[in-house]
Amino acid sequence: MERKLFTRRNALRLGVYGGTGVTLAYTFFCEPYWLEILEREMPVRNLPPPLKGKTLMQISDIHVGSRVSEKYLVASLKRVTALKPDIVVYTGDFVSVDDQTETQMARVFPHLPKGKLGTAAILGNHDYGVAWAEESWALRIIGALGANGIPVLRNEILDIGGLQVIGLDDPWAEKIDLEKALAGLNPSKAAICLSHNPDTVDQGDWSRYQGWILSGHTHGGQCKPPFLPPPILPVVNKIYSSAHFKLTGGRDLYINRALGYLHQVRFNVRPEVTVFELC
Numbered sequence: 001m002e003r004k005l006f007t008r009r010n011a012l013r014l015g016v017y018g019g020t021g022v023t024l025a026y027t028f029f030c031e032p033y034w035l036e037i038l039e040r041e042m043p044v045r046n047l048p049p050p051l052k053g054k055t056l057m058q059i060s061d062i063h064v065g066s067r068v069s070e071k072y073l074v075a076s077l078k079r080v081t082a083l084k085p086d087i088v089v090y091t092g093d094f095v096s097v098d099d100q101t102e103t104q105m106a107r108v109f110p111h112l113p114k115g116k117l118g119t120a121a122i123l124g125n126h127d128y129g130v131a132w133a134e135e136s137w138a139l140r141i142i143g144a145l146g147a148n149g150i151p152v153l154r155n156e157i158l159d160i161g162g163l164q165v166i167g168l169d170d171p172w173a174e175k176i177d178l179e180k181a182l183a184g185l186n187p188s189k190a191a192i193c194l195s196h197n198p199d200t201v202d203q204g205d206w207s208r209y210q211g212w213i214l215s216g217h218t219h220g221g222q223c224k225p226p227f228l229p230p231p232i233l234p235v236v237n238k239i240y241s242s243a244h245f246k247l248t249g250g251r252d253l254y255i256n257r258a259l260g261y262l263h264q265v266r267f268n269v270r271p272e273v274t275v276f277e278l279c
Helices: 008-029 070-081 101-111 135-147 178-183 198-202
Strands: 036-042 055-059 087-091 118-122 156-160 163-167 191-194 211-215 243-246 251-255 272-278
Touching: 070 101, 087 191, 087 211, 101 135, 118 156, 118 163, 118 191, 156 178, 163 178, 198 211, 198 251
Parallel strands: 036 272, 055 087, 087 118, 163 191, 191 211, 211 251
Antiparallel strands: 055 272, 156 163, 243 251
């Protein structure tokens, strides 16, 4: 009796295996490098008229180190630099510390875009090295960024064209001091806040601040089933995955999905650079 090589069962099996292979290839080799540049409006209270219509670019979680393709990072940074943003803010995790990090910092950091009006940055937990406890790594990163014209805010405020940029240090490294950061805030003037970990919006006394808080840290979960939340998020409040959240007290939270990654895998969560139009 002659065997049929092409049966319904074999066709189904081939389809499953083929679909799985394509999905895995996409997840590991395509989406981690498929950068999305998101554009959205950012209404800011008491915004000075000269800043209306200006662009503020948020870049987060670059993760310079052996895990993330240096070629991808440099190409992405060149691409967003070409947009000529007015203000650039970085919301932490510049590196993933390993034996290649310092060498790659020297090659990647010169490509970090700077704003025409100003630039500001904060640190994330990975910028504090192993167990988020190596201050020496934080100081090296701060020095390297400073050499490239990027100031790092550690619980302090920088004025950029009449916009108060509040920069919080990292909570996992136990360096955050919200009270100190907000001490010099003028509530009658325009302000935004940079806070690497979105959980900080539920911690401490925010009563003196109303406005936008820009975060990263979650990477959007990196993998998200369609129509379902991401299964893994490094936050206490699992609602905080990515994009925009309305908070109490007149605050808005925006969580960037990250330029880099911890592991070379993304599904339904493309890497992101956000360009806000101030209004």
